[in-house]
Amino acid sequence: MAIPILYPLTLGAFLFGVGLYGALTKTNAIRILMSVELMLNAVNINLVTFSRYITPNNYRGQILTVFVMTVAAAEAAVGLAIILVLGRNRNVVDIDKITLLKG
Amino acid sequence: MNPQVLLFLVLAAITAVSAVRVVTTELITHAALFLALAFVAVAGIFLQLQADFLAAAQVLIYAGAITTMIIFAIMLSDIHEIKPSDQEDPFPVRFRRRWASRQWGFFPVLLALLFAGGMFWLYRGTGFALSTEAVSGSTTVQLGLQLFNEYALPFELASILLLVAMIGAIILTAKEVR
Numbered sequence: 001m002a003i004p005i006l007y008p009l010t011l012g013a014f015l016f017g018v019g020l021y022g023a024l025t026k027t028n029a030i031r032i033l034m035s036v037e038l039m040l041n042a043v044n045i046n047l048v049t050f051s052r053y054i055t056p057n058n059y060r061g062q063i064l065t066v067f068v069m070t071v072a073a074a075e076a077a078v079g080l081a082i083i084l085v086l087g088r089n090r091n092v093v094d095i096d097k098i099t100l101l102k103g
Numbered sequence: 104m105n106p107q108v109l110l111f112l113v114l115a116a117i118t119a120v121s122a123v124r125v126v127t128t129e130l131i132t133h134a135a136l137f138l139a140l141a142f143v144a145v146a147g148i149f150l151q152l153q154a155d156f157l158a159a160a161q162v163l164i165y166a167g168a169i170t171t172m173i174i175f176a177i178m179l180s181d182i183h184e185i186k187p188s189d190q191e192d193p194f195p196v197r198f199r200r201r202w203a204s205r206q207w208g209f210f211p212v213l214l215a216l217l218f219a220g221g222m223f224w225l226y227r228g229t230g231f232a233l234s235t236e237a238v239s240g241s242t243t244v245q246l247g248l249q250l251f252n253e254y255a256l257p258f259e260l261a262s263i264l265l266l267v268a269m270i271g272a273i274i275l276t277a278k279e280v281r
Contacts, residue, residue: 002107013222017215022126052152070261074268080176081272087180
């Protein structure tokens with residue numbers, strides 16, 4: 001392989017860092033969901049990299065990536081549905097203003 | 104420089120810049136479009152890592168389905184709070200003024216670079232058991248065989264999960280019919 005293994009791994013770490021920053025500091029629920037998707041993508045890059053470099057003819061890492069994609073799609077569907085209902089019922093998308101469960 | 108490495112660096116730069124823009128850009132619609140760009144660039148990286156099936160799945164599922172869903176949610180929710188002002192960083196104003204430019208957000212880049220640097224340092228000290236084998240042809244056949252033999256049960260569980268998520272999303276968003 002021409003590309004050193006450290007390159008994609010570092011890219012994955014960078015993407016995860018950006019996604020983590022977004023998920024922790026943003027208050028817009030849709031943007032938090034986007035940041036979570038970024039983090040999942042960073043994990044996928046790492047999985048595919050390890051699959052390619054360490055076990056090139058045994059596709060376990062890629063199969064795990066397929067399942068991560070499935071769960072990401074399910075999570076996005078339910079998360080966006082919840083955000084839509086919140087927006088319809090209470091007209092908010094700002095998670096700082098969703099304090100229904102606060103005593 | 105090796106053209107393969109150069110192509111990887113270009114794709115990585117596109118991914119990194121659009122990821123940062125997802126977090127820092129002011130309009131949420133632009134963030135969704137930058138997210139799609141990041142996903143497509145990651146699909147290119149998958150192609151470079153010889154994961155052709157996953158590259159196609161990445162474009163279909165992430166860049167196609169999830170981005171469309173997010174954009175639909177943004178348009179349908181019709182929430183008037185999606186404005187530049189909702190992107191305030193929870194850092195002290197003085198600190199923010201000095202370190203974070205308005206559009207490009209120096210601070211998230213700095214944090215992510217610190218994180219990536221730490222991980223790079225960790226990875227460099229790790230002796231990975233690298234294999235020199237070449238990938239034999241397309242991965243799709245092998246992936247399908249393994250998925251339906253060795254991983255048949257997780258595969259079926261994943262389909263149930265998707266079904267449950269679909270029904271849940273429909274029930275959550277459906278208007279009550281009496």
